[in-house]
Amino acid sequence: MIRVHVKKTLGAFDLDIAFESDGGVVALFGPSGSGKSATIGLIAGLMRPDHGTIALDGRALVDTASRTFVPAHRRRIGLVFQDAQLFPHLSVKHNLMFGRWFAPQAERRVALDPVVETLGIGHLLDRRPGRLSGGEKQRVAIGRALVSSPRLLLMDEPLAALDAERKQEILPLIERLRDEFRIPIVYVSHAVEEVARLAARVVVLAHGRVAAAGSVEDVFGDGAAQAGESRFRRASFVTARVSGFDETWGLAEIAHPAGTIWLAGRAGPPGRDCRVVIRATDVTLATERPTGSSVRTVLHGLVARIDTDKGPLATVTVELDGHGHVLASATRKALAELGLAPGRPVFALIKTVALDEQSVALGPLSAPA
Numbered sequence: 233m234i235r236v237h238v239k240k241t242l243g244a245f246d247l248d249i250a251f252e253s254d255g256g257v258v259a260l261f262g263p264s265g266s267g268k269s270a271t272i273g274l275i276a277g278l279m280r281p282d283h284g285t286i287a288l289d290g291r292a293l294v295d296t297a298s299r300t301f302v303p304a305h306r307r308r309i310g311l312v313f314q315d316a317q318l319f320p321h322l323s324v325k326h327n328l329m330f331g332r333w334f335a336p337q338a339e340r341r342v343a344l345d346p347v348v349e350t351l352g353i354g355h356l357l358d359r360r361p362g363r364l365s366g367g368e369k370q371r372v373a374i375g376r377a378l379v380s381s382p383r384l385l386l387m388d389e390p391l392a393a394l395d396a397e398r399k400q401e402i403l404p405l406i407e408r409l410r411d412e413f414r415i416p417i418v419y420v421s422h423a424v425e426e427v428a429r430l431a432a433r434v435v436v437l438a439h440g441r442v443a444a445a446g447s448v449e450d451v452f453g454d455g456a457a458q459a460g461e462s463r464f465r466r467a468s469f470v471t472a473r474v475s476g477f478d479e480t481w482g483l484a485e486i487a488h489p490a491g492t493i494w495l496a497g498r499a500g501p502p503g504r505d506c507r508v509v510i511r512a513t514d515v516t517l518a519t520e521r522p523t524g525s526s527v528r529t530v531l532h533g534l535v536a537r538i539d540t541d542k543g544p545l546a547t548v549t550v551e552l553d554g555h556g557h558v559l560a561s562a563t564r565k566a567l568a569e570l571g572l573a574p575g576r577p578v579f580a581l582i583k584t585v586a587l588d589e590q591s592v593a594l595g596p597l598s599a600p601a
C-alpha cells in the first residue's frame with residue numbers, strides 16, 4: 233500500500249497532492265505540466281517534498297515532520313521512464329543484472345529467468361542497447377526494474393515513445409507484471425486507452441492538485457475528467473461480459489444491458505467480465521435506431537451531459553441503459569439539428585471495425601477497496 237501526501241514548490245509551480253493505493257495499478261492521469269512526473273520524482277526519492285509524508289507498506293519513506301528521508305537507492309522502487317535509459321556499454325544481460333544488485337540477497341523474490349521469458353528478451357541477452365529497437369529497449373528497461381524485486385514499480389509514460397504496434401506488444405506484458413508478479417504499479421499516462429487496460433484506480437491531476445480520484449469507471453464516467461484532452465485522446469470504457477464468438481464472421485459478442493457490443497476479433501472466454509475501451513471519435517449519435525446502416529453496435533441511453541468549448545465540437549456523455557457511460561465526439565451543429573440535450577434518449581453507434589481484441593481488458597477490473 234502506498235500513501236502519498238506531499239507539497240512541493242518547483243519554481244512557479246505548486247504541487248499539493250494526496251492519494252493512496254492498495255495494490256494493482258494506480259494511474260496518474262492529467263494534461264502536460266499537471267505534476268505527474270514531479271509526483272513520480274518525489275515517490276522515487278529523486279527530490280524531497282517541502283512538506284508531507286510518503287509511506288510504502290506502512291514504512292515511512294519520507295516524513296518531513298520527523299526529518300525522515302530514505303534515499304532513492306534504499307527505497308526498493310523500480311523505475312521505468314519513457315526512454316529506456318539503459319547503460320550503453322553493458323550487454324542486455326548485464327543491464328538486467330545491474331537491477332539485481334539493488335535487491336538485498338534475502339529479498340530477491342523475482343528471478344531472472346521468468347522475467348526474461350515473460351518479456352521475450354532471451355535472444356537479446358548478449359546485445360548492447362545500441363543494437364535494440366525502441367520496443368526491445370523498453371522491455372529490457374522493464375526487466376531491469378523487475379529483477380530488482382521492487383516493492384513498487386513507477387512507470388512514467390513507458391509507452392509514449394513507441395509506435396502503436398509496439399505499444400500493443402508491451403501492454404500485455406505490463407498486464408502480466410500486474411497479475412503474475414503482483415507488483416503494485418504507479419503508472420503515469422496521457423493515454424486513456426492505456427489507463428483503461430491497466431488500472432483499477434485513477435488519480436487525475438490538474439495544476440498540481442488532485443482533480444478527481446477513484447475507480448476508472450467512476451472517474452472517466454463523464455467527460456469532465458478528459459475536458460483538457462484532445463478529441464483524439466478522449467475515450468470511455470464500458471464494463472460488460474463476453475457472451476460469445478461468431479465463428480462465421482469472426483466477431484466477438486459482448487453483452488451489455490444497453491445493447492450488444494460487437495468487435496472484430498476475439499475478446500476472451502465467454503462469461504468473462506471485461507472492460508471495452510471506446511474512443512469518442514468512433515461513436516456516432518442517432519435519435520432513432522438506424523436501419524439500412526452497416527453499424528452493428530447500437531447502444532441505447534440518455535444524454536447525461538454535453539461539454540463544449542469555443543470550437544465547433546462537443547463531447548457528449550451518454551448514460552447507457554443498465555450501467556456505464558460512453559463518450560461521443562460530435563459537432564455542435566449536429567447536436568443542434570438533432571435537438572440533443574441532457575435528458576434526451578439517444579442511440580450510441582459504434583463501428584465494429586473500430587474495436588478489436590486490443591480494445592478489451594480482462595483481468596482484475598475492480599478497484600481495491
Ligand SMILES: Nc1ncnc2c1ncn2[C@@H]1O[C@H](COP(=O)(O)OP(=O)(O)OP(=O)(O)O)[C@@H](O)[C@H]1O
Pocket residue numbers: 242243244245262263264265266267268269270271
Ligand atoms: N526543477 C524544476 N524547477 C522548476 N519548475 C519545475 C521543475 N520541475 C518541474 N517543474 C514544473 O512543474 C510543473 C509540473 O511538471 P511535471 O513534469 O510534473 O508535469 P507532467 O504532468 O509530468 O507533464 P508531462 O505530461 O508534460 O510530462 C511544470 O510546470 C514544470 O515546468
